[in-house]
Amino acid sequence: MSHGHHHHVDPDSGDGKIALAVAINLGLTVAQVIGGIVAGSLSLIADALHNFSDAIALIIAFAARKIARRPANADMTFGYGRIEAVAALINYTTLIVIGLYLVYEAAMRFANPEPVAGWIVVIVAGIALLVDLGTAALTFRASKSSVNIRAAFLHNVADALGSVAVIVAGTLMILFGWAWVDPLATLLIAGYILWQSATELPQVARILMLASPDALRTEDVIAALRDQPGVTDVHHVHLWLMEEHGAAFDAHIVAAQGTDPSALRHALKSYLKSEFDLNHVTLELETQDAQCRDAKVIGH
Template sequence: MPHDHHHHHHHVDPAAGDGRLIGAIAVNLLLTVAQVAGGIVSGSLAMIADALHNFSDAISLVIAAVARRIARRPASAEMPFGYARAEVVAALVNYTTLIVIGVYLVAEAVMRFLEPEPVRGWIVVIIAGVALVVDLVTALLTWSMSKDSVNIRAAFLHNVADALGSVAVIVAGTVILLFGWTWVDPAVTLLIAGYILWMAFAEIGSVIRILMLGSPPDLAPREVIDEVLKIEGVGGLHKAHLWQIDERRAALQAHLVVDEGAWARADAIKGAVKERMETRFGIHQVVLEMECARHACATPQEWGDG
């Protein structure tokens, strides 16, 4: 059964969004300093691990904020598609950073299992409690913006992971206070690292897909061609390229074959195809090279330049 593909976005005022990001960066930097000091004093690897991740949150927010500003620049002769992909590149950097941090934490946790060290649980619990509050505040500041931007979503997920990490650190500190089980500290670090890695690998694929000019994941390429072929006067569509310009815009470029006897209506047919692509799939940028059926490409492939 046919279904329409429409993208619903929740736009946040750019100035308000920038203010939220600056506020989130400030609180995360302050928290990082507190967590590092607390981790050193208490001897908690989980606390230092959480601080490292929290610092990466601050950096991810800085990267997101800079990319957000760059993305607003208009198209030019040098950058005809504009700068919107700056946000996609920023997301790739942030997810890659998350993966590096996750691997580092796994290595550190394994070393702590092999060489256990004492942990002062009460300091861990207090600072992790403060961290949890800051993480939740930061997540709230960026939540609405994350719906509309892969860039902000990457930074937002940094903070979600941090909030869960803080909960895990609180649990570890409490267990150490009650039972003296210091092995819980590296065990919790492994859990934090595992979640970070799972989250990063789950999200990075869609970012790479955009940068590799892949087709939009919510569109079935076969449906796009079939829809064009339903239009009266269309004899075929080939050498098609369907790709994402950025997270919000898709584009279609193809050779459109006009049936014999219909060339006088070529402009109308082209207009009908563009209108159908916009209303049916939300594809606003469509470039078509028109061919009459008698002189169309011989045995062309549907997708690509072959």
């Protein structure tokens, strides 16, 4: 059974849309900050801060996307693809800092409630919601193929939900005069931001920590190799994510007596590509008489 995971991604797709999304988010941030100050609404300013982080996230994502296309060189022999994971880490870390700051500000506002102009909050947040949904639509397609763009896309989705919370809060303040709803909405926005970051960070960490792909068990690859004709043992195995959509494999193969090393290496590389979609493969062949002693199966 094949374990292939093929991804055909146009590296240039979506660049114009991402640039447009950056411009829209920067404009929206300015409008929300002004509206929040005029209305005296912490939740609207919280939404503006999150929106500003959206713009920064998109700028970082856009720059990383460009850098990732550079070819390998003497300094970066594996290429620049992993920069997208680094950018995603920066974006999620920024989200966590923003989320914690909003929790603090909401707690202070609960202790010292202030009057809020509900109509301004509802109108500005309504405009923000439309912009957030439009921006998310611009980055949705690119988010499917890039952990980096997905981080920026999720910024926008979270901000759209934040705008909904602000609209609800503003409506309740208009109808009932409940000033405490404003910091409550801020806490909801902050909670979602923190939850979102906590669920997405592990995948980014796996890439940066050279972990194996989620959908591919190292033990399965080892077992499959040991079953191949001409192979008597496999050790010193490494299987890791080069970047989000590319895994690499490295191993020592002990060849059976009388096996042609060149033919065996070629056959195993072809097998690993067709069965497990492993394109970056390095195999060191050993004889039974001159193989590594007391070698670990996984790692050195």
